[in-house]
Amino acid sequence: xxIAVLGxxxxxxxxxxxxxxxxxxxxxxxxxxxSTLAAAETDQxxxxxxxxxLRENSGIGLATFADAAEAAELVVFASAGxxxxxxxxxxxxxxxxxxxxxxxxxxxxxxxxYPPTLFVKDTDSLAEQIQRAVPRARVVKALNTVSSYVMxxxxxxxxxxxxxxxxxxxxDAAEAVTSLLHELGWKDVLTLGGLSTARGPEMYVxxxxxMLAAIGKPEFNVRVxx
Amino acid sequence: xxIAVLGxxxxxxxxxxxxxxxxxxxxxxxxxxxSTLAAAETDQxxxxxxxxxLRENSGIGLATFADAAEAAELVVFASAGxxxxxxxxxxxxxxxxxxxxxxxxxxxxxxxxYPPTLFVKDTDSLAEQIQRAVPRARVVKALNTVSSYVMxxxxxxxxxxxxxxxxxxxxDAAEAVTSLLHELGWKDVLTLGGLSTARGPEMYVxxxxxMLAAIGKPEFNVRVxx
Numbered sequence: 001x002x003i004a005v006l007g008x009x010x011x012x013x014x015x016x017x018x019x020x021x022x023x024x025x026x027x028x029x030x031x032x033x034x035s036t037l038a039a040a041e042t043d044q045x046x047x048x049x050x051x052x053x054l055r056e057n058s059g060i061g062l063a064t065f066a067d068a069a070e071a072a073e074l075v076v077f078a079s080a081g082x083x084x085x086x087x088x089x090x091x092x093x094x095x096x097x098x099x100x101x102x103x104x105x106x107x108x109x110x111x112x113x114y115p116p117t118l119f120v121k122d123t124d125s126l127a128e129q130i131q132r133a134v135p136r137a138r139v140v141k142a143l144n145t146v147s148s149y150v151m152x153x154x155x156x157x158x159x160x161x162x163x164x165x166x167x168x169x170x171x172d173a174a175e176a177v178t179s180l181l182h183e184l185g186w187k188d189v190l191t192l193g194g195l196s197t198a199r200g201p202e203m204y205v206x207x208x209x210x211m212l213a214a215i216g217k218p219e220f221n222v223r224v225x226x
Numbered sequence: 227x228x229i230a231v232l233g234x235x236x237x238x239x240x241x242x243x244x245x246x247x248x249x250x251x252x253x254x255x256x257x258x259x260x261s262t263l264a265a266a267e268t269d270q271x272x273x274x275x276x277x278x279x280l281r282e283n284s285g286i287g288l289a290t291f292a293d294a295a296e297a298a299e300l301v302v303f304a305s306a307g308x309x310x311x312x313x314x315x316x317x318x319x320x321x322x323x324x325x326x327x328x329x330x331x332x333x334x335x336x337x338x339x340y341p342p343t344l345f346v347k348d349t350d351s352l353a354e355q356i357q358r359a360v361p362r363a364r365v366v367k368a369l370n371t372v373s374s375y376v377m378x379x380x381x382x383x384x385x386x387x388x389x390x391x392x393x394x395x396x397x398d399a400a401e402a403v404t405s406l407l408h409e410l411g412w413k414d415v416l417t418l419g420g421l422s423t424a425r426g427p428e429m430y431v432x433x434x435x436x437m438l439a440a441i442g443k444p445e446f447n448v449r450v451x452x
Contacts, residue, residue: 117348122432123338158451165433192436200436206348206429207391210418211450220452225384226441 004029004072006065006087007079008036008050011104011148013057015078018152020059022183027061029068031090036062069095074102074176075137081105081126082119085133093134100173101137102180103127103198104151106144106205115209118202127167127198138173141198142166142181145208147218154221155185162221163188167198190224230255230298232291232313233305234262234276237330237374239283241304244378246285248409253287255294257316262288295321300328300402301363307331307352308345311359319360326399327363328406329353329424330377332370332431341435344428353393353424364399367424368392368407371434373444380447381411388447389414393424416450 005016006029013028020026030036037051047053054062061068069075069091079087084105088096107126108116120126127141142164143151154160164186168174178189192200212218231242232255239254246252256262263277273279280288287294295301295317305313310331314322333352334342346352353367368390369377380386390412394400404415418426438444 112349121429122343122347162451163448167436190437190440192440197436197440200433203347203429203432207426210393210423210426211416214416214418214423215450215452217452220450222389222448223451224437224441224446225388225449226443226446 001025002027002071002073003076004063004068004074005076005078006068006091007077009079010047011151012076012078013047013053014148014152015076015104015143016060017057018184019076019180020057021152025061026059027063027068027071029063029065029091031065033062033064065090066092066095069099072099074100074180076102076104077130078104081107082109084126084130088130088133093136096134096137099137100170100176101130101134101139102143102177103130103139103141104143106202108205115206115213118205121203122199125196125199125202127195127202131169131195138168138170139195140166140168140170140173140177141195141201142177145201145204146221149219150221151184153185154187157219157221158223160185160187162223163190165201166191167193167195167201169195188223227251228253228297228299229302230289230294230300231302231304232294232317233303235305236273237377238302238304239273239279240374240378241302241330241369242286243283244410245302245406246283247378251287252285253289253294253297255289255291255317257291259288259290291316292318292321295325298325300326300406302328302330303356304330307333308335310352310356314356314359319362322360322363325363326396326402327356327360327365328369328403329356329365329367330369332428334431341432341439344431347429348425351422351425351428353421353428357395357421364394364396365421366392366394366396366399366403367421367427368403371427371430372447375445376447377410379411380413383445383447384449386411386413388449389416391415391427392417393419393421393427395421414449
């Protein structure tokens with residue numbers, strides 16, 4: 001499948017590599033490919049410069065948000081939650097029309113320090129905000145409850161015996177994402193229901209952040225025992 | 227140990243019975259024992275009248291919030307979160323002084339329908355509000371992430387192979403609660419840190435409520451895979 005991953009950070013890179021690993025044709029979307037390729041900086045996660053990363057992952061493409069989205073059958077929103085509206089505007093509603101839009105982001109607000117708070121929660125969610133911004137896209141929330149390493153390779157912890165959540169108002173889109181999750185190695189996909197159920201996994205991030213501090217590493221997840 | 231359980235609803239009853247089962251002397255606290263014993267109603271959970279329940283659980287006592295708290299070494303807050311300040315006022319700050327106060331409640335707001343929202347979250351928590359209301363009690367948050375049946379008997383699902391979270395500013399109080407949790411059958415107790423970390427397990431309830439709807443029964447929990 002032709003997949004666009006919107007976001008050049010650690011989440012976008014890790015997911016892009018994971019999706020390419022299982023056989024998809026992946027293009028990463030960015031605001032300005034030239035600047036992205038020229039950037040030499042190592043970010044706070046110790047990432048290598050994007051151009052060097054891209055050379056190591058030669059099967060993956062780079063394009064503008066709009067070009068990546070237009071050419072894709074499925075689009076992954078993998079930028080910072082706070083940038084969602086900007087990135088979607090750049091991608092273009094027309095390029096997302098009728099397509100599955102997998103939102104893996106979180107509405108993190110770092111303006112008051114660490115741990116971050118959520119800029120939308122409880123009575124609304126970022127997934128719903130995204131759906132309202134691009135009403136003709138078929139938004140699915142998933143994977144926001146784990147670190148990018150776990151997103152792309154769940155088998156890295158406990159053989160993959162843990163849970164990922166799916167929320168969408170579009171049953172076919174939820175099924176398409178569920179298939180993609182199985183391809184990545186996810187064994188337990190728990191479909192919560194309509195997109196408003198994404199409020200649950202987004203609020204869970206409040207617990208995830210405290211577990212991260214207590215456990216001391218991002219390679220963990222929960223298994224729903226039922 | 228002499229334990230007071232503040233609350234006569236399904237959570238208070240179930241926890242009281244579980245704590246009595248493992249050998250503790252349990253007294254349930256209520257606003258007015260006479261009214262509680264006179265009440266004939268079956269609540270929305272299909273519970274029997276309290277007097278009938280108490281006859282079936284003859285080892286458990288009933289007293290005013292204040293008398294129950296005064297006589298106890300450890301106090302469990304097991305009423306509705308919205309009633310916390312009222313119940314603590316009735317119990318009396320002096321009767322809670324120096325004692326472990328285990329808060330198993332959630333800040334649920336049902337005023338806008340179902341699923342409920344949280345009346346405090348993200349930048350504060352009900353556990354912290356309780357600690358501020360009774361600064362000389364040693365507040366510990368735990369067990370709010372599971373239904374009462376699971377609280378009192380974790381071995382009922384998957385042999386107890388799942389996780390409970392503990393938050394407190396008082397290390398000794400957290401340890402006392404951890405021991406109590408082990409007595410009830412909890413195997414995996416994850417200490418998150420100071421009481422502000424209770425914001426995490428409280429926000430998780432947003433996910434718990436959506437899982438309840440998707441799974442269709444309250445007998446579930448999460449195991450933290452790390």
